[in-house]
Amino acid sequence: MTGEQQIIIHVGLHKTGTTFLQERVFPALPDVRFVHPLHYAQPSDGPIERFLLELMFRNAACIDVARHRERINAWLAQLHERTVLISSEAIVGWPIENHSNLSINAEYLARVFPTAKIWLVVRRQDRWVESAYAQLLKAGFSTSIERYLNYRDGRFDRYNVGLYNGPNVDARDLNWDAFDRHYRERFGPDAVLTSPFELFTQDSAAFLRRFYAFAGIDADRSVFPDTRERVNERWSPLTAGVAKLVNKVPMPVKRAIRDRLGSEWHPSAVLARTLPASLLAGRTRALTPALGAALLELHRANNEALGRRIGLDLSAYGY
Incomplete structure (x- = not known):
């Protein structure tokens, strides 16, 4: 240097x-x-x-x-x-x-x-996964947290390479x-x-x-x-759940709508801005206690x- x-x-x-x-x-x-x-x-x-x-x-x-x-x-x-x-x-x-x-x-x-x-x-690790998963939904993807973690039949499997597998991680890594x-x-x-x-x-x-x-x-x-x-700040479990459903729309359609209206008009973003905090909090978390415990034990x-x-x-x- x-x-x-x-x-x-x-x-x-x-x-x-x-x-x-x-x-x-x-x-x-x-x-x-x-x-x-x-x-x-x-x-x-x-x-x-x-x-x-x-x-x-x-x-x-x-x-x-x-x-x-x-x-x-x-x-x-x-x-x-x-x-x-x-x-x-x-x-x-x-x-x-x-x-x-x-x-x-x-x-x-x-x-x-x-x-x-x-x-x-x-x-x-369990809190990181919850936050990273919520960010995926915010970015327009739709997948389950089990698929994101490659969790099948009671164990964590390897990372799946390729876009068609959707965003995922190897929990062991x-x-x-x-x-x-x-x-x-x-x-x-x-x-x-x-x-x-x-x-x-x-x-x-x-x-x-x-x-x-x-x-x-x-x-x-x-x-x-x-x-x-x-x-x-990430979306609440309620708004993230809405995103998981809305994001099933094919990506080209989602991108066209986002480019035309802006990401602030995503239904979950609208809910996050308009609903009282008391209605957004306290909902079921995406990561179940059992799955979170398995991840920490790993x-x-x-x-x-x-x-x-x-x-x-x-x-x-x-x-």
Whole structure:
């Protein structure tokens, strides 16, 4: 690297408060250049955004890493900020593709930013699945949570590759311990901070202070926003159930309607805006208690190992 900056890469997971952090925390940090690559090109994109856009959507074998590295180093050399913070939950991989691009993303990021620090935020598997599944419905898909988890005859089966199988995951691969170990093996054992999302929801100040200490950011000059404000909040079980039915309409029809009217006129979005909160809450959850317990049992040993490595008792958060 030709610049003097420290590189911090916030890699996700999805559904762990990333939008809140990207909108309410990261842009306000002192002496930090915040880079937020989106999923589409913008005129204002710099060399890091252009590199991440290719990493997310191109065949990695066709990416000219040396060229990207040269352009990024030239850009870093003219910065005044001491820290560059890159945040994209897509770096950890696409959930609907079983996070299968996590490893190649880590490899290419390490080639460009070999001394970077990695921040991974995890979430209890059953709650993560509920939130990720609700997001699928919000995005226009229709599937059962059992099919999403490949849960058949009392056991979790492998990931089904291919669009015709619908969005799905291999529940066995929701192994945050493996994610953490992979980043430490690639970037170094002390270059990774893994934080539970549950700490953010229970004590956001403690959650952020852990990150600021890891990143070398002055906590006394940094932000501690009111986390009661919700950003990118998921639909309730009732509105999600309506979406599951409405989304059975063929995708070309749904896309045409959405392009004409806008996603805010999806029936579930209308319900979410107009019905009282008391009518939306307290409905049956998509993930049954038995299925949730089976998912947590599947990862009991993994979660214990992760807790030991990061120095937190994850069982205190229900892991």
